[in-house]
Amino acid sequence: MMVFIANIFLLCVLCGAQMNEISQPEALQTLNLGDTATIKCYINSVLTNRVWYKLTIKRRLQLVATFNSDYNYTTFTDERYSLKTNALNMHLIISRTSWDNVGTYFCGVVLLDDIKFGSGTFLMLKGTKMISDSVVQLPQSQSVQSGDSLTLSCSVHTECTAEHMSVMWLKNSGHSAPEMIYSAGNNSSACQPTASGETTCVYNLFMRNISSDDAGVYYCVVTSCGQMLLGNGTKLAFESNPDTGLGSIVIALMLSNVILGIATFILAWTLCRTQMKDYLAADGSAEGSQTSGELTYAAVNSSSRHVAQRQSAVKHRGDSVIYSNIRYCHQDGGAPYWEYGQTRENEED
Known part of the structure; x- marks a missing residue:
């Protein structure tokens, strides 16, 4: 249980550290030699341990000040340093500036063994006898x-x-x-x-x-x-580079044309395939209508008189076949006439 509580506490601290915001609004400050410098820092963090560091022009990192808001405890490495702090601010004040104060100052918050810094402020000093156009x-x-x-x-x-x-x-x-x-x-x-x-x-x-x-x-x-x-x-x-920009436009146009061509080809291929399927389906239906159901075959006799009856037999794959007889008759003294007859036989495939 204690381990669980400790993990929750550590997680909260880490979340607070991630949510903090350290802002140093002035990237460069230029003052005359001997003036008092105020380097501003705004901190929005639940972490109470805060520090100031200086990066010298020889690229050496030096501790300037430490501050603990819980105990209101502050330490400095030089008597000319002081802090102006409240819940959100931690401004560094340097009185009687000298040449060794030139450098980049970073304010930060301490999280366990890690420090998160602001963007930094470079402090530049000018000599009192310096001519502006020198x-x-x-x-x-x-x-x-x-x-x-x-x-x-x-x-x-x-x-x-x-x-x-x-x-x-x-x-x-x-x-x-x-x-x-x-x-x-x-x-x-x-x-x-x-x-x-x-x-x-x-x-x-x-x-x-x-x-x-x-x-x-x-x-x-x-x-x-x-x-x-x-x-x-x-x-x-x-x-x-304008040439680079023009090249990008040309490449974009070429790609768009290629994509449009591919899309057109796919659309045409899809339409042709659909029409082919419809055509094959219609052709199959026509053939099916001729090979299914019942078929009627007729044999027509057109001989003039006493023509023997002729019957036509056809082999069929369906369920039944109908045979039809058509007979031509002629009576003496009377009008000729036709006689019809049908016979149905069942036949299996």
Whole structure:
């Protein structure tokens, strides 16, 4: 009995976990260095153990905070972290943000030894001395088709030297937090000093064999002397290949014609078969009407006078045969006349 109750309880917990909804409405947040960040998370779940995790730009997963609503117990890994919670919300607050706070933050619920996360929020910080046009991305938008190749360009003008420069590329599809698709450390070959003493760096991202999964906004993030500079982004819109669409239409028309031809052939064959059956049935009925029942055979004598009576006998497969006599008589001084007579005999097959 106890095992049964335990199984029912576990089933209810599992059902509650499946029905939960974790929503992080903001996929990307961009703040100035030192500002207070509020990363929102909405949870609709009966589970009480909740967590916050951070995925760093070096792809390391770090625990940020834990929370148990039953005991109102909270733990943090940094004193700058705090939570704003109620029955449905669990917002993470980060005060006095610094460069090490840059990354993707995930809120989740704990089920036994499993954790279910939300879509994530990428927190991006900008330096206070950053000039808005210091990072330029080209092109600003681009329409591509399946199989195309494209090069995204990111140019940076800064007073920092090449030894203190690095770049990473982020992709934001709009359905989840931006993901890092490329990261590179110091690359002196990409940077050239200018006559004014500044440094100009050009970073390229080459994309080949593009598909619909590559659609989204690509951001160039440059680390310059400890500051992160965010580009304006390049929107990549995917278009279906018109030749592919035309080919699909042609194939669909060919298939429809083939199906129509097959249906027409089947219909004609069915009609011909039906008519043939009707014809054979009618022919059989006519023959049957001639070979069943009673048949009458007659022998006609047309001799002028004193013609001997002639009788015709015919073998018949039916139940009976009727023999008929027709006699021509002529009387002197009188009008001629005909005499009829019938004889029935039974005969078995």
